[in-house]
Amino acid sequence: MSEEQDRLALWLPVFLGVGIGIYFALSSEPAWWTGALPLVLAGGVMAAAPMTSQAGLGRVAASALIAAAIGFAAAQVRTASVAAPVLEQKTGPVSLNGRVVLVETLPAGEGARITLERVRSSLIAPERTPEYVRLRLKRLPAESLVPGDWIAARAMLSPPPAPSAPGAFDFQRHAYFRSLGAVGFVVGGVTRTARAEDGPGGEGEFWRGLERLRQDLTLRIRTTLPGSGGAVAAALMTGDRSAIPASVNTAMRDSGLVHLLSISGLHVGLVAAILFVGLRAVLALVPPLALNFPIKKWTAAVAIPGTLAYAALAGMAAPTQRSFIMVGLVMVAVLADRRALTMRTLAWAAAAILLVQPESLLNPGFQMSFAAVAALIAVYEWKGEIQTPSERSGWAGNLVGVFVAVAVSSLVATAATTPFAVYHFNRFAVYGLAANMIAVPLTSFWIMPWAVLAFALMPFGLEALALRPMGFGVDAVIAVAEAVADWPGAGILAPAMPLWGLGLATAGGLWLCLMRRNWRLAGVAPLIAGLGSALLTAPPDILVDGEGRLLAVRTADGSLAVSVPRGNRLSREAWLRLSGVEEGEAAAWPRPGEADDAGRLRCDRMGCVVRAHGRAVALVRDRGALIEDCARAELVVSTVPAKRLCAGAAAVIDRGDLRAKGAHAVWIGADGITVKAVNDERGNRPWVLRPSERYPRRAPATAPPTPVDESEDDGGEE
Template structure:
């Protein structure tokens, strides 16, 4: 007999056991199907995630794919969608696969679209002529970006589309839009300092930047800025940024306060002293110095409420015109103007897009805060700049927004219930609690990305933001808008002084919390695999609304624990062989030369250390446990776990070291060296920076080229 279609359950035997397992799996499947059906309106939110996965797939390849692969994958997915349109589950799976293919195609097409020559060697004494399209003022120097330059020692087909050159501030600063000529030393974009570190070559490729350099003299004016054409707007805003910096410096005497005020008005952070930047980072307030969604949203919000209030004062207008929608339009325009004024960096462009969508939703009588809105904004911004998706700015800004909206979706019903009928005191408490909750949620959401990109945790970030964000929102930004409005008339000084009072309070907050004991903690670099698992877990937590969302905590915790599973290298070698480092018994790195450069600073940060060990001695060394370093005039020998790594300073030591050491690391050419591992000039030139790990089984070697492969931005094809 059967009951409900099932055979009678046997009490023992293999058949009974198999039947029980089969029924258990059926029940699990039905339960999952019920959960999936209950979350039906949320599945669409995974499409931007799939799109981003396609972008990541493109950048994760070891060689550049053939041009037909992206279009063929998209075309195949379209055919499958047409064939499977009647089967909902299969259709949804293929739709996700189609978004992966679309992301891959967009990244591939964007890479091909920005292709331009890149310097592959150092060029000294070159005469460079080009149009100044950006001017960045730094302490002691000015950095200019030249578009469509000509270089005396390069043919046109090998000349980069843009060069970034540093000038001394002892000479006159070139005017944006002008064509200048100068003598300079040009350098290729810098490769990663170690395998897995930040890849400036890739970022420069997508910026259209083919090289950097420094001028060896003053720049000569060849042509004045244009007075007609499309460049006029760009030049005008670039000139406005310079004028803002000059007026702030003339009004505010303290250079630190002036630099912070300038950063908030025109987006230039280059004049802020390193000590102040460190205080802002340690206190968790660094995001206030970077023009981002917070600033754009505040600027648009202030103008939205001001315009709406002014229109409401006129009864005829308030009763007959859609003043809320008109105010939203002004909010969009203010966000656009603010973005152009601060130089339109990519984070600000993304913020304007999201702000425009919020204001657009108000104009269309739609809910302005929704996860679908953020999903669409993410999809558009990834399509605009696929490579930017890999950077901290994109990831941290969207992580904070997604987490805040997820928290708003869950907490808004209860908050509305509390606010109904509440008096002024309770409303004030709810406001303070809202700021505190916002700070906590945003801090927790961006913490994993700070760990991955900067290896840093700011312990007092919630408290510092609780003080600094209200000051920025209700004092600094309103006065900045007033200062903008008064600058054309030369009356901005009172507004700048009032704005600076708020900036002074924010700086004090950063200094106070940034210098407290245990203000921040540095940790070793997180592996890419752990970061990917963590991000997927966080997305799972924020997208779903049912209890199964809490399963996302498991990959989040696994990702946070992943740095503990990574063994940092025992020996590190810069790509040009100029500096090497070995690990001391206390776990820090000891470098072969002067510390404090870009390479050694990157090594130290990825180690999670605030300071490195003493440099290698000219003679003598140290020994403790299984690690020792002994040096003489010819070079050094590093012993760890019973193996010997030779680090010769002079080629004369190569013959002896190659016959006795397990590994030889040198900046010279080591032809015919018999050591098991040889890292010499040719290996460094071809493979880039090297990382060596000494294990009981042998010596593992990891290189920059082995991690990145051969891609257009690495010089590969």
């Protein structure tokens, strides 16, 4: 039992997460004292409880309550500290001026994306002007923009988009914690009004200079390695994934290799290991140093700033920050003569991140990275318990050991991250183990060492000597991804997993990883139950976006018919994913006067009618259809005002409801019709935008927003 008591501290980030999760699950913003009250009560219990074994359970419960209260309070403080103006409604075309803080070049033919700060426009009051604005450009100026440039442009602006369906990714919340208050697209061109080097330095100049350096390095990499290989190499070295072609992204996703494109634990850990092992090997060649000085600690001390420099050049996105904290703690453990990588180290890293950025708990990157590392540590702890000491001899044995370790690590990491991949992305890479068996060793032992050498050669203009051999490895990884993605059933879409299912799976996985005795196997049951919950969830029968311009209906064979095949790309893709339907497998929307094959969906020029389980739902686009549809349908979904004309209908969702509550989902069952709206589930929180809402005052930011991790970006500009 004492062995389990020694591991109680590992539950600190878990209960911090519980408090943070409770905060984000609330339907309204809590009072300031909500987090402080349980903290005081639990502290009182801790102080009053006697230091006896009988009181141990009470002290453990009080400690858990204290951790949850701290997590809750940290989320409250964070939410208040990042409050900034958000655009209230669609505006434009509007003339604006601003300073560039981020430039993202998109794949060929898709233009670019820029983020501006200090935005000014005559049509937007200064107190209502967003802190940051992100714009889509069809093309960059002939002379590329760099962070620090001042520009003028005409643009269409919108508030950050709401979730595309109940339970979908909340880009408004994501943008709120990055002070991103508007998105849009440029009408016409962009004019540079001042160059970065001509203006004063001022606040944030370090970050803008770092972003300029990052942009310059990215350009040099892509110039040396043109095409998709250069785009992937830039993603591995500077974190800029914007130029990777869609076909390569799809292949990496379906083959289970997409994690290689996001700079996280693998990349940061490899850079630290290369610096640590490489420098230590060099110092070991000098016997007076190796025999008389602690070169292991020296190399650990050098690896920390070296890894920080790599993380900074990679953009310091959220996954990179998490990984650097973890690697930094490992190197500090080496300096302190402690075991480098332990579950305790992981727990402190998770706790530090949750206290500083509580919203990270909701981030799929945070969830998946810590789940993978925790599972790997737990497996190797278990391996150390059951394995008898043995010595491998010869290079063949060592080589077999390396590949066995890669296979086991890939299998464990895949299993640990599967619940989160299914919940967030509704996708599972069937052959991910096979692809990782080749791609991970290739990345570890060929691509990343050349990347580190390329960084070292860049000050001398000799980076091509390292980038070209690195490119051979990158091309090989892309070839592996494309080959595996072509295998039958490589990437399968899974039904949407409910939140309670993810909670069960997470609780089971934590119990398996954090406990040591045989009773940890009790975590298997909730883990399996959580994964199985996806099979109990029925996708919506009808989906309507918040503007009433896009509708979707689930067909009798389980496919999804979308009213507009090309418009509103983000909502369409999200709906197909939530319904478990591939992009190319969507059903055709019936033409006026026609119906789908099963007669479930029938349309005319004024709208459509969906029939299922003996019930009818009318989808109205023209006011002239309301009188008839309101009389015969149990639910009327209208893109025009309908409440007055449909007073006798059982239920009505009209344009006013869509604008106020956002996208709606409808389930038609034998026992009735269920309706859910996006804003009904999100409640009244600071990041939830409503038409009549007034927004908080500007809160100055000290650094530009970090580049968005593509795995979590579900909002954008047309």
